[in-house]
Amino acid sequence: MAKPRAPKKTNKRPAAKKSLGHGTKLKVGLVGFGTVGSSVAKIICQDADGPLQLTHIFNRNIERKKIDGLPTHIRWTSKIHEVLSSDVDVVVELIGGIDPSGRWVRQALRSGKSVVTANKLLVSESGPELVDLARKMGKRFEFGASVAGGIPAVIGIQEGLAGDRLHRIAGILNGTCNFILTEMEAHERSFETALKEAQARGYAEADPSSDVDGIDARAKLVILTQAGLRLRVRSEQIPCRSISLIAAVDFMYARELKCAIRQISVAQKNTSQGVRLAAAVQPALVPEDSLVAHAHGSENLVMATGEFAGRMVFSGYGAGGDPTAVAVISDLYTIARTAGAPPEALPGAAEVPDSVSGDFTVPHYLRFTVRDRPGIVASLATILAKYGISIDALLQKPGFPHSALSFVMTLEACDSAVLNRALEEIARLDFHVERPLCLPIFVD
Numbered sequence: 001m002a003k004p005r006a007p008k009k010t011n012k013r014p015a016a017k018k019s020l021g022h023g024t025k026l027k028v029g030l031v032g033f034g035t036v037g038s039s040v041a042k043i044i045c046q047d048a049d050g051p052l053q054l055t056h057i058f059n060r061n062i063e064r065k066k067i068d069g070l071p072t073h074i075r076w077t078s079k080i081h082e083v084l085s086s087d088v089d090v091v092v093e094l095i096g097g098i099d100p101s102g103r104w105v106r107q108a109l110r111s112g113k114s115v116v117t118a119n120k121l122l123v124s125e126s127g128p129e130l131v132d133l134a135r136k137m138g139k140r141f142e143f144g145a146s147v148a149g150g151i152p153a154v155i156g157i158q159e160g161l162a163g164d165r166l167h168r169i170a171g172i173l174n175g176t177c178n179f180i181l182t183e184m185e186a187h188e189r190s191f192e193t194a195l196k197e198a199q200a201r202g203y204a205e206a207d208p209s210s211d212v213d214g215i216d217a218r219a220k221l222v223i224l225t226q227a228g229l230r231l232r233v234r235s236e237q238i239p240c241r242s243i244s245l246i247a248a249v250d251f252m253y254a255r256e257l258k259c260a261i262r263q264i265s266v267a268q269k270n271t272s273q274g275v276r277l278a279a280a281v282q283p284a285l286v287p288e289d290s291l292v293a294h295a296h297g298s299e300n301l302v303m304a305t306g307e308f309a310g311r312m313v314f315s316g317y318g319a320g321g322d323p324t325a326v327a328v329i330s331d332l333y334t335i336a337r338t339a340g341a342p343p344e345a346l347p348g349a350a351e352v353p354d355s356v357s358g359d360f361t362v363p364h365y366l367r368f369t370v371r372d373r374p375g376i377v378a379s380l381a382t383i384l385a386k387y388g389i390s391i392d393a394l395l396q397k398p399g400f401p402h403s404a405l406s407f408v409m410t411l412e413a414c415d416s417a418v419l420n421r422a423l424e425e426i427a428r429l430d431f432h433v434e435r436p437l438c439l440p441i442f443v444d
């Protein structure tokens with residue numbers, strides 16, 4: 001008798017269920033019951049006839065988290081394995097940070113569950129790997145809430161604009177910084193006073209460094225670069241500068257130049273000689289009639305520019321429990337609609353760029369604070385000329401003391417790497433009271 005043939009091995013991913021079936025709900029396990037987690041629970045449970053069923057809520061010390069009003073069948077637990085070894089279809093990770101969240105997300109995917117997260121740190125560090133793992137398991141990894149909270153920027157860029165070839169993503173990705181800068185602008189406040197106001201209103205943490213130093217916005221820029229420009233880049237490759245460098249005097253001079261000051265995140269892809277990425281997060285001058293200048297308070301704004309459709313804009317007040325929960329629920333609906341099957345087309349990042357720099361060829365704003373004496377402007381102009389950099393305008397408001405006189409130079413478009421070398425030389429001159437401030441001027 002002929003031996004039965006062993007089944008052929010294939011590299012096909014496990015077949016995903018094609019549909020949850022009429023009346024079958026997507027079972028959801030919530031990991032993290034804080035600001036966003038509690039909003040997600042509330043919204044799911046308010047829609048008893050909807051396609052989602054919340055079955056587990058996990059948090060450390062769960063007893064103090066329990067609230068009334070949620071269905072009694074929900075299992076409240078402080079044991080993560082109760083969620084990971086349960087029959088939930090989707091784990092929603094809302095604890096934040098890299099560990100243990102990353103470990104638990106991987107475990108959930110490996111055990112055949114889809115995952116939804118709002119965790120920008122985790123997605124910026126491991127997004128492509130987690131998308132690949134989910135695809136291998138025939139499941140989905142969704143992260144629409146990780147950038148701009150409830151504003152559908154990730155999904156809009158990744159899926160809505162998939163038919164374009166995007167080459168630039170820019171905007172305001174941190175509401176805390178935008179609140180502080182617009183507060184300084186509107187009320188002529190110092191950075192310190194505006195920060196205190198942001199903290200008092202709950203927009204800024206007690207330790208605001210991740211926001212004001214650009215770390216938070218940089219993680220979101222990495223995610224948008226992967227989603228829209230299809231480039232894999234690590235956070236530490238993207239330079240970021242703090243908005244704490246900005247003083248009230250800069251708003252006075254910016255107004256003279258018909259500009260505003262905003263924390264701008266930009267990623268620009270150039271394919272003329274290999275694949276090059278210019279990306280940075282930093283305070284910058286923008287024309288006061290530009291879209292970014294019109295983003296006030298804690299508003300976010302994302303602009304994506306493509307070869308065919310031109311510029312598209314997503315904006316709004318995205319952050320906070322309820323708006324961010326909206327993005328999480330939208331991702332859950334996508335999973336319910338597709339029965340957890342991974343997307344057919346490969347979105348997300350594919351290519352590693354040949355080079356990444358923070359250099360942009362744009363006009364610049366320089367603010368000097370000096371002990372006044374004759375010849376200062378001449379010595380600055382001499383060094384700038386040595387590097388081939390042209391001065392556009394010089395502004396000096398009256399009323400500063402001679403011991404600390406602040407004046408401003410604007411420069412015609414020049415490469416920021418070349419300008420930085422000139423500024424290193426300029427910083428060694430002996431008349432500075434503080435280090436010169438250099439800001440790019442972004443015109444679109």
Ligand SMILES: NC(=O)c1ccc[n+]([C@@H]2O[C@H](COP(=O)([O-])OP(=O)(O)OC[C@H]3O[C@@H](n4cnc5c(N)ncnc54)[C@H](OP(=O)(O)O)[C@@H]3O)[C@@H](O)[C@H]2O)c1
Pocket residue numbers: 031032033034035036037058059060061094095096097099100118119120121145146148149319320321324
């Ligand atoms: N809030 C927003 O506006 C917003 C917007 C966009 C994205 N996000 C992202 O959404 C995620 C959640 O943010 P959130 O504002 O909801 O944070 P949150 O209010 O601090 O909630 C986090 C929850 O997770 C719990 N938790 C943290 N580490 C844990 C651990 N190791 N084991 C068990 N439980 C743990 C915390 O418990 P304790 O109470 O004991 O600390 C807390 O209940 C983050 O990734 C954040 O970046 C938030």
